[in-house]
Amino acid sequence: MNIEIKNINLAAFSPEIEEILSGLERTRCEFWNLDRESANFLNFLVKLNHSKNVLEIGTSNGYSGLWILDALSETNGKLTTIEFWEKRQSVARKNFTFCFPNVKVEPKIGSAVVVLEDLKAEIDKNKREKFDFVFIDANKKEYTSYFKFIDKMLIKGGVIVADNILSHYEKVEDYVNLLFDNKSYQSQIINIGTGMMLSRKKIN
């Protein structure tokens, strides 16, 4: 007997937001966006963790950011998102404002490591709250450098999702080993899209 099992039920959007998402999906190879299933998974994780203070490294034109914002519209949270390509982030900003005008977004333009250093300095001076969810999707060779800052900026119980783990394993291998060897984190690689590594900072 051939049984067909439905295994996914995607987040639903208004026709206006759906049109923007579908448009971005038509150019996703050019802007290196997540595929829809991975973006839905990210959205699901933000909701499951009830995250309110999300950091994204690698905004591009805002495709993954839109899925994060949908989740944050439920948790009443805020997205801080980093991109060094100004033109891309201005497209992202337009998409964010059009689709989720009531969700807080703080776009940061600059090289990720430099911006992360600034964010950490603000947290150290109590000018900013720690993050409870971080999505890494920028320069694969820099994932370990990002983690050194993220580790100091993430609350206990906070989650890190890193993309391109299986598609670019040779570039992110150091990151994978660093997280698996770190006793303060529980981590697992999920075979979705290009491969995501999920890491949760332990409470105790």
Ligand SMILES: C[S@@+](CC[C@H](N)C(=O)[O-])C[C@H]1O[C@@H](n2cnc3c(N)ncnc32)[C@H](O)[C@@H]1O
């Ligand atoms: C894979 S794309 C992000 C896709 C996006 N998360 C999505 O799914 O819609 C990576 C983005 O990170 C940016 N990027 C790469 N290295 C960076 C760095 N060192 N600092 C800041 N942005 C960087 C690139 O310009 C690119 O737009």
